[in-house]
Amino acid sequence: MPTIKREQWSRHFGKWFRRVLIEAGIMDYRYPVKGMAVWLPYGFKIRRNMLQTLRNLLDATGHDEMLFPLLIPDTALAKESEHMKNFEGEVLWITRGGLTPLDVKLALRPTSETVIAPMLKLWIRSHADLPRRMYQIVNVFRYETKATRPLIRMREVDNFKEAHTVHATEEEAEAQVKEAIEIYKRFFDTIGAPYKITKRPDWDKFAGAEYSIAFDQILPDGRTLQNGTVHKLGQNFSKAFDVTYETEKGDREYVWQTCYGISGRPIVGMLAAHGDDNGAVLPPTIAPTQVVIIPIPYKDMEGQISEACKILVENLKRADVKVELDQRADMTPGAKYYYWELRGVPVRVEIGPRDVKQSQVTIVRRDTMEKQTCKMDDASKAVEDMIKTIMEDMRLKAWQWMNEHVHRVGNLDAAKRLIKHKAGIVEVLWCGNADCGHKLEAETEASVLGTPEDLKEKAKGNCVVCGKNAEDILRLAIAY
Amino acid sequence: MPTIKREQWSRHFGKWFRRVLIEAGIMDYRYPVKGMAVWLPYGFKIRRNMLQTLRNLLDATGHDEMLFPLLIPDTALAKESEHMKNFEGEVLWITRGGLTPLDVKLALRPTSETVIAPMLKLWIRSHADLPRRMYQIVNVFRYETKATRPLIRMREVDNFKEAHTVHATEEEAEAQVKEAIEIYKRFFDTIGAPYKITKRPDWDKFAGAEYSIAFDQILPDGRTLQNGTVHKLGQNFSKAFDVTYETEKGDREYVWQTCYGISGRPIVGMLAAHGDDNGAVLPPTIAPTQVVIIPIPYKDMEGQISEACKILVENLKRADVKVELDQRADMTPGAKYYYWELRGVPVRVEIGPRDVKQSQVTIVRRDTMEKQTCKMDDASKAVEDMIKTIMEDMRLKAWQWMNEHVHRVGNLDAAKRLIKHKAGIVEVLWCGNADCGHKLEAETEASVLGTPEDLKEKAKGNCVVCGKNAEDILRLAIAY
Numbered sequence: 001m002p003t004i005k006r007e008q009w010s011r012h013f014g015k016w017f018r019r020v021l022i023e024a025g026i027m028d029y030r031y032p033v034k035g036m037a038v039w040l041p042y043g044f045k046i047r048r049n050m051l052q053t054l055r056n057l058l059d060a061t062g063h064d065e066m067l068f069p070l071l072i073p074d075t076a077l078a079k080e081s082e083h084m085k086n087f088e089g090e091v092l093w094i095t096r097g098g099l100t101p102l103d104v105k106l107a108l109r110p111t112s113e114t115v116i117a118p119m120l121k122l123w124i125r126s127h128a129d130l131p132r133r134m135y136q137i138v139n140v141f142r143y144e145t146k147a148t149r150p151l152i153r154m155r156e157v158d159n160f161k162e163a164h165t166v167h168a169t170e171e172e173a174e175a176q177v178k179e180a181i182e183i184y185k186r187f188f189d190t191i192g193a194p195y196k197i198t199k200r201p202d203w204d205k206f207a208g209a210e211y212s213i214a215f216d217q218i219l220p221d222g223r224t225l226q227n228g229t230v231h232k233l234g235q236n237f238s239k240a241f242d243v244t245y246e247t248e249k250g251d252r253e254y255v256w257q258t259c260y261g262i263s264g265r266p267i268v269g270m271l272a273a274h275g276d277d278n279g280a281v282l283p284p285t286i287a288p289t290q291v292v293i294i295p296i297p298y299k300d301m302e303g304q305i306s307e308a309c310k311i312l313v314e315n316l317k318r319a320d321v322k323v324e325l326d327q328r329a330d331m332t333p334g335a336k337y338y339y340w341e342l343r344g345v346p347v348r349v350e351i352g353p354r355d356v357k358q359s360q361v362t363i364v365r366r367d368t369m370e371k372q373t374c375k376m377d378d379a380s381k382a383v384e385d386m387i388k389t390i391m392e393d394m395r396l397k398a399w400q401w402m403n404e405h406v407h408r409v410g411n412l413d414a415a416k417r418l419i420k421h422k423a424g425i426v427e428v429l430w431c432g433n434a435d436c437g438h439k440l441e442a443e444t445e446a447s448v449l450g451t452p453e454d455l456k457e458k459a460k461g462n463c464v465v466c467g468k469n470a471e472d473i474l475r476l477a478i479a480y
Numbered sequence: 481m482p483t484i485k486r487e488q489w490s491r492h493f494g495k496w497f498r499r500v501l502i503e504a505g506i507m508d509y510r511y512p513v514k515g516m517a518v519w520l521p522y523g524f525k526i527r528r529n530m531l532q533t534l535r536n537l538l539d540a541t542g543h544d545e546m547l548f549p550l551l552i553p554d555t556a557l558a559k560e561s562e563h564m565k566n567f568e569g570e571v572l573w574i575t576r577g578g579l580t581p582l583d584v585k586l587a588l589r590p591t592s593e594t595v596i597a598p599m600l601k602l603w604i605r606s607h608a609d610l611p612r613r614m615y616q617i618v619n620v621f622r623y624e625t626k627a628t629r630p631l632i633r634m635r636e637v638d639n640f641k642e643a644h645t646v647h648a649t650e651e652e653a654e655a656q657v658k659e660a661i662e663i664y665k666r667f668f669d670t671i672g673a674p675y676k677i678t679k680r681p682d683w684d685k686f687a688g689a690e691y692s693i694a695f696d697q698i699l700p701d702g703r704t705l706q707n708g709t710v711h712k713l714g715q716n717f718s719k720a721f722d723v724t725y726e727t728e729k730g731d732r733e734y735v736w737q738t739c740y741g742i743s744g745r746p747i748v749g750m751l752a753a754h755g756d757d758n759g760a761v762l763p764p765t766i767a768p769t770q771v772v773i774i775p776i777p778y779k780d781m782e783g784q785i786s787e788a789c790k791i792l793v794e795n796l797k798r799a800d801v802k803v804e805l806d807q808r809a810d811m812t813p814g815a816k817y818y819y820w821e822l823r824g825v826p827v828r829v830e831i832g833p834r835d836v837k838q839s840q841v842t843i844v845r846r847d848t849m850e851k852q853t854c855k856m857d858d859a860s861k862a863v864e865d866m867i868k869t870i871m872e873d874m875r876l877k878a879w880q881w882m883n884e885h886v887h888r889v890g891n892l893d894a895a896k897r898l899i900k901h902k903a904g905i906v907e908v909l910w911c912g913n914a915d916c917g918h919k920l921e922a923e924t925e926a927s928v929l930g931t932p933e934d935l936k937e938k939a940k941g942n943c944v945v946c947g948k949n950a951e952d953i954l955r956l957a958i959a960y
Contacts, residue, residue: 041544064521097623143577
């Protein structure tokens with residue numbers, strides 16, 4: 001696999017990433033339509049576990065999984081004017097059914113607000129029908145004209161996990177935004193992908209939202225990846241689609257809405273946060289195989305070795321560990337190590353002649369590549385403990401790396417220099433004026449991510465652009 | 481719910497079905513695009529269990545779950561000429577990306593043979609890469625011009641479960657067809673939906689296949705529903721897409737392919753096979769809730785009643801039964817009975833003051849509506865046993881009903897009469913000549929389903945059309 005060393009990732013991350021996708025059997029992006037790719041069997045299992053992780057979190061917090069149609073009549077897409085303005089140049093349009101031109105053009109959903117709104121109008125009558133929390137996991141489409149990249153910038157995003165909620169009051173909608181942020185934190189913590197939570201500036205919020213809050217991760221090349229977003233829609237869509245409810249007093253009010261979504265990008269974030277020169281390193285929470293056992297064949301001892309392997313498999317299965325015994329006869333142990341390291345299996349157990357003689361097993365951690373031996377009787381327990389340790393260590397290491405790549409600077413020149421060196425996220429003081437924000441973007445050639453939602457501190461000092469009193473902190477980065 | 485009695489279903493099945501879909505919270509088909517619908521939370525859970533049932537069967541028989549893109553370039557769809565001829569008038573076409581016309585028109589997949597073939601060409605080099613068995617669960621699209629019907633005839637089929645296999649030899653492909661039939665039998669048996677297995681006539685096979693075998697179910701209105709199909713593709717697609725492999729001897733050969741798929745229709749089949757005047761009756765294998773416990777409140781005994789309910793919930797959970805305790809305070813027990821009966825929950829347990837006093841519970845089977853009491857200590861075991869009995873009884877009853885609706889007749893008049901009376905499937909003797917088949921269709925105004933794959937007997941007698949020696953049995957029905 002990659003001969004690109006992790007320390008060189010700042011320059012070659014994209015190359016490393018594409019090779020891991022194909023060589024580890026995750027995704028094949030050679031499909032003959034730009035921006036569309038095929039999930040390979042191993043990648044599909046990773047995807048399955050990833051989706052299940054979020055499903056569990058959403059199911060446990062009162063969200064109903066549902067499924068809405070893919071196609072949106074142009075008339076529905078046009079109802080919320082900001083939304084349409086943003087999306088009409090970005091969506092794929094169906095204009096023909098068979099050989100017949102369609103009267104009403106159909107858009108492939110880029111997101112589902114305008115799919116759901118007409119149904120809400122049918123379902124919601126009174127305050128007793130509220131709140132409603134729902135989600136769906138679907139493919140969405142954007143006609144990207146920029147260069148596409150596997151999982152990062154696709155024309156078909158095949159696992160968009162979008163939640164939509166409806167509330168009687170603005171306070172409830174605000175509370176739901178906070179709840180969504182907590183759910184997403186738990187999700188990203190489960191896969192060990194670190195994040196900065198930032199409120200996007202007004203000029204970069206979701207089309208149709210009052211405001212948008214995003215989870216950004218810094219990738220090894222210093223660029224940020226938007227991994228998930230939470231939006232307060234307010235009453236923008238309910239007014240456009242006339243979705244009202246009867247209050248307890250008998251008045252009619254427009255409903256309040258939020259929505260939040262996560263695309264396929266967290267898989268990029270997860271691979272980037274933990275990967276190394278030998279390939280993927282999967283967090284045990286997501287790995288389709290958590291432990292692989294590799295017998296080291298030795299003449300006349302095959303029976304004993306195989307027996308020892310099988311006992312450990314049984315013990316691990318009983319402890320709910322996802323274990324696989326690699327007994328392929330046409331492959332050397334070395335080739336198997338390479339195979340499973342590339343795929344990022346968290347723990348490898350080797351059992352060979354010396355191990356059997358000494359009633360021990362050899363255990364190798366994928367994240368650190370450290371090797372240790374332990375008594376055969378203790379092996380299952382040792383592996384279970386190691387899985388927990390690995391998960392914690394991986395998360396800590398990833399967070400530490402990210403924190404080292406967030407820089408607070410006091411003037412524009414320092415910001416420009418850091419951005420130029422692809423140093424990650426740069427934080428500066430800001431007066432709150434959009435003009436200064438745009439100037440910052442122009443001067444640094446970076447994007448304004450927005451203002452921190454994960455910091456308690458107040459801005460003290462002067463705006464790095466105009467020198468006036470700072471109102472807030474502003475984050476800048478080269479964003480994917 | 482439906483005041484339409486089951487004995488009237490022959491005339492009103494469609495009406496009953498649409499009402500159950502909406503009122504039981506399964507599906508809302510009022511979406512503003514024809515032939516597209518919304519899965520409601522309860523329906524989505526049924527769908528989830530249905531998909532998981534098939535996933536388990538496919539995973540256990542060496543199929544890898546994968547995911548391929550939705551969109552097909554017109555050039556790829558056109559490569560297999562029969563396939564294109566059939567589908568070009570039936571697919572939805574994307575001709576515009578944003579505001580830009582597309583150079584290559586993109587079709588929304590009606591099925592994925594032409595999506596997969598170009599990837600096979602990249603993946604398959606030698607006999608060592610074969611066989612390959614894969615499947616995906618996706619949305620597919622057909623531009624239906626006939627009247628659409630929820631789940632039966634949709635423009636978006638949102639849970640098409642399509643498997644594709646690739647083999648080195650024709651024998652292996654033939655064996656795979658047989659294996660697929662066995663897998664589907666197990667699937668339909670699990671949901672208790674009966675079937676007749678029939679080889680479609682040449683003039684009605686899948687476009688691009690050598691032959692097609694279908695699972696048909698008779699619905700209460702006497703019409704048949706095609707619930708699943710298995711196709712031998714032979715080398716038609718591998719020749720069109722030039723997918724070859726190197727044999728052990730070093731020659732190059734085209735690969736052999738099969739494919740098989742099941743749409744959302746088995747949900748119709750399941751509801752139709754078991755439903756009654758009170759709504760849906762779900763098989764325990766699929767029911768999101770297998771047992772509902774309803775406390776009958778009684779003054780000063782609330783504590784004891786609630787306690788008894790909770791103990792039973794715990795015991796059933798320990799036995800892996802999907803149980804729900806309905807403690808809604810704003811609903812009478814009677815309203816709850818109605819609610820859960822409509823949704824088809826297999827077992828209802830009532831616990832009221834008399835039950836508590838006598839240390840018993842009252843158990844009601846949804847399929848027969850029979851009521852019985854049993855000692856509280858035995859309740860969990862009794863419910864577990866009842867779940868098994870219900871599943872067997874439901875399957876048997878559904879099969880018996882279907883078998884009563886398959887008729888063997890000796891002449892054309894009898895066939896015409898039965899078809900006219902919507903009596904189900906009619907079997908006649910046939911010479912094997914396509915002309916006689918077409919005449920049968922014209923005379924009876926029915927469709928030829930094809931020749932039995934589930935009967936061992938040989939045809940003895942004369943063709944009901946031309947009077948020549950019969951070669952085979954032919955099945956006729958009014959098909960959905």
